[in-house]
Amino acid sequence: MGTYLVTGIGRGIGCELARILLHRGDRVIGTLRDPNQTLPEWSEFIAGGQLMLLALDVRDDASIRAAAASLDGSIDVLVNNAGVIGSQRQSTLDMDFNGFLEILNVNTLGPLRIVQAFLPHLKRSKAAKIVTISSRMGSLSYAKSDRIAYRASKAAVNKVMQGLATDLREDGIVAISVHPGWVQTDMGGSGADISVGESAAGLVRLIDRLSLDDTGGFFDWQGARVSF
Numbered sequence: 463m464g465t466y467l468v469t470g471i472g473r474g475i476g477c478e479l480a481r482i483l484l485h486r487g488d489r490v491i492g493t494l495r496d497p498n499q500t501l502p503e504w505s506e507f508i509a510g511g512q513l514m515l516l517a518l519d520v521r522d523d524a525s526i527r528a529a530a531a532s533l534d535g536s537i538d539v540l541v542n543n544a545g546v547i548g549s550q551r552q553s554t555l556d557m558d559f560n561g562f563l564e565i566l567n568v569n570t571l572g573p574l575r576i577v578q579a580f581l582p583h584l585k586r587s588k589a590a591k592i593v594t595i596s597s598r599m600g601s602l603s604y605a606k607s608d609r610i611a612y613r614a615s616k617a618a619v620n621k622v623m624q625g626l627a628t629d630l631r632e633d634g635i636v637a638i639s640v641h642p643g644w645v646q647t648d649m650g651g652s653g654a655d656i657s658v659g660e661s662a663a664g665l666v667r668l669i670d671r672l673s674l675d676d677t678g679g680f681f682d683w684q685g686a687r688v689s690f
């Protein structure tokens with residue numbers, strides 16, 4: 463059983479990942495922006511010491527550093543899940559530029575801030591893994607242009623993850639990006655392809671089998687490689 467840090471466990475994919483990991487016996491450190499967002503079903507896991515909640519906002523370096531300083535021990539798997547899709551006004555011909563900066567701040571800079579702050583904990587693990595939930599919408603091989611700020615933020619975080627993979631290889635730390643599918647969450651909408659349960663179960667299967675051979679890669683929720 464391992465220790466997983468998952469950002470944004472209050473709803474959506476992060477919530478379901480935490481649920482699966484807790485029910486199979488792993489230890490979860492889950493982050494929330496609002497510590498009052500806890501679910502009733504988590505009480506027993508918190509009381510038993512299996513679930514620990516940390517308050518942080520991935521845009522706020524001070525909140526991340528304070529959360530990391532409050533944590534002892536090691537982290538085996540860090541899942542950068544927290545993300546935003548941003549406002550409707552993100553076309554190349556009509557851009558909300560402040561909105562674009564906000565999306566980059568959360569989706570691209572946020573995961574890197576989290577990795578840097580929790581790197582000492584990852585280095586204490588014998589086989590640490592960093593998994594960033596990206597999106598196929600960021601693939602440079604697609605020419606689609608809707609939600610271009612979101613697409614650019616995911617393309618950029620893929621590059622950041624590839625760089626981390628290179629820089630952390632000698633420490634034996636795996637770093638990958640993953641596309642979770644088009645998922646029925648607040649972000650994906652009710653008409654999306656797959657349930658949050660299907661996506662999270664697939665992501666856990668992928669995470670379990672990751673090795674250093676996979677580092678720097680981009681995968682989908684079913685474990686197949688995706689082109690950058």
Ligand SMILES: NC(=O)c1ccc[n+]([C@@H]2O[C@H](COP(=O)([O-])OP(=O)(O)OC[C@H]3O[C@@H](n4cnc5c(N)ncnc54)[C@H](OP(=O)(O)O)[C@@H]3O)[C@@H](O)[C@H]2O)c1
Pocket residue numbers: 469470471472473474475476494495496518519520521542543544545546547568595596597598641642643644645646647648649650651654
């Ligand atoms: N759903 C899809 O179809 C789909 C497809 C491809 C990729 N993804 C990616 O999968 C990840 C999870 O998406 P989802 O569908 O589960 O979205 P969601 O239901 O909208 O949940 C987003 C999560 O991110 C957290 N979050 C947002 N901004 C944050 C911030 N500044 N600091 C800390 N936490 C923050 C939210 O916390 P609050 O509750 O506090 O807002 C929430 O827990 C995202 O990275 C998304 O881009 C989703």
